[in-house]
Amino acid sequence: MNSATRIIEPGQIEAPAGQIPFLRLADTDVFKQRAERLRHLSQQHSFGPYLGFLATLAQAQHDALKHFPPVPLPSPEQQAVCREHGMPVLGAQAWHRDPAWRAGLKKILRSMLATALPAPASAAVERLMKLSDAELEEIANKLLAGDLDTVGAQDMPFVAAALQVYWTHMAGAMGEHAFGKLEQGGLCPVCGSHPVAGIVRIGGAQQGLRYLSCSLCATEWHMVRIKCSSCESTRGIHYYALEGSNGAIKAESCDECNAYLKLLYMEKDTQVDPVADDLASLALDVLMDETGKTRGGPNLFFHPGIS
Ligand SMILES: [Zn+2]
Numbered sequence: 001m002n003s004a005t006r007i008i009e010p011g012q013i014e015a016p017a018g019q020i021p022f023l024r025l026a027d028t029d030v031f032k033q034r035a036e037r038l039r040h041l042s043q044q045h046s047f048g049p050y051l052g053f054l055a056t057l058a059q060a061q062h063d064a065l066k067h068f069p070p071v072p073l074p075s076p077e078q079q080a081v082c083r084e085h086g087m088p089v090l091g092a093q094a095w096h097r098d099p100a101w102r103a104g105l106k107k108i109l110r111s112m113l114a115t116a117l118p119a120p121a122s123a124a125v126e127r128l129m130k131l132s133d134a135e136l137e138e139i140a141n142k143l144l145a146g147d148l149d150t151v152g153a154q155d156m157p158f159v160a161a162a163l164q165v166y167w168t169h170m171a172g173a174m175g176e177h178a179f180g181k182l183e184q185g186g187l188c189p190v191c192g193s194h195p196v197a198g199i200v201r202i203g204g205a206q207q208g209l210r211y212l213s214c215s216l217c218a219t220e221w222h223m224v225r226i227k228c229s230s231c232e233s234t235r236g237i238h239y240y241a242l243e244g245s246n247g248a249i250k251a252e253s254c255d256e257c258n259a260y261l262k263l264l265y266m267e268k269d270t271q272v273d274p275v276a277d278d279l280a281s282l283a284l285d286v287l288m289d290e291t292g293k294t295r296g297g298p299n300l301f302f303h304p305g306i307s
């Protein structure tokens with residue numbers, strides 16, 4: 001039986017702000033590493049088949065990212081205006097998407113068709129292949145607006161995968177210098193999306209620092225610890241873990257806004273991946289739901305209608 005373990009963490013002395021790398025754009029191998037992690041986590045897991053399917057999807061994302069064509073990016077003037085107003089340069093909803101994201105989607109769908117897919121997934125792939133450009137854009141609009149429950153549960157992982165590849169590609173093509181801090185510290189400085197989870201990192205200047213990981217573009221940005229990523233309150237912060245766990249995953253909850261976000265601790269497991277480990281620890285979401293807390297950010301591979 002899982003039950004809550006409430007853990008109060010000691011305060012952490014952090015390096016002065018100027019020495020902390022604020023932004024970490026996704027590594028070019030981010031989806032490959034995620035695929036490996038998902039494959040690993042799928043073994044002897046109650047959601048094994050789904051995690052295994054997502055491993056294949058992440059591999060298809062990797063292949064699509066590797067061959068992504070050059071796409072239009074915000075001009076230096078547009079970038080300057082965004083930075084000046086504390087707006088994300090590649091805003092998930094504001095940015096005018098290039099059709100290349102749909103070409104990326106088609107590529108991902110074709111790779112998935114070449115694998116052994118469960119019947120509902122292959123039906124979804126066939127259906128998505130036949131949708132018009134306008135219909136695909138409509139699904140993307142809903143997904144990027146956070147209206148996940150209006151997106152078909154079978155369509156969501158594929159469309160989300162393609163949008164992640166497109167945004168990750170753009171962020172990488174622009175480079176870290178293009179992005180500034182936003183007014184809201186809990187939103188991705190690149191695309192303005194909510195984080196999927198946080199990571200407490202190890203090594204060098206990042207030792208013991210907490211980075212939030214974007215649910216869309218996989219960018220990580222620094223946020224001090226023991227602070228709510230949703231409302232930035234530093235009061236009423238609590239930590240929950242599943243009993244018997246190795247402590248690599250905890251939920252950080254906030255009494256002020258009632259949100260929680262998972263934190264992954266690299267010192268307990270160096271291989272953690274925010275998307276993969278979040279999905280593999282849904283039991284902790286069930287526990288948090290029982291305490292009346294709601295997630296502070298989505299996982300684009302977990303449809304809110306499935307529980
Ligand atoms: Zn982002």
Ligand SMILES: [Zn+2]
Pocket residue numbers: 228229230231232233254255256257258259
């Ligand atoms: Zn809060």
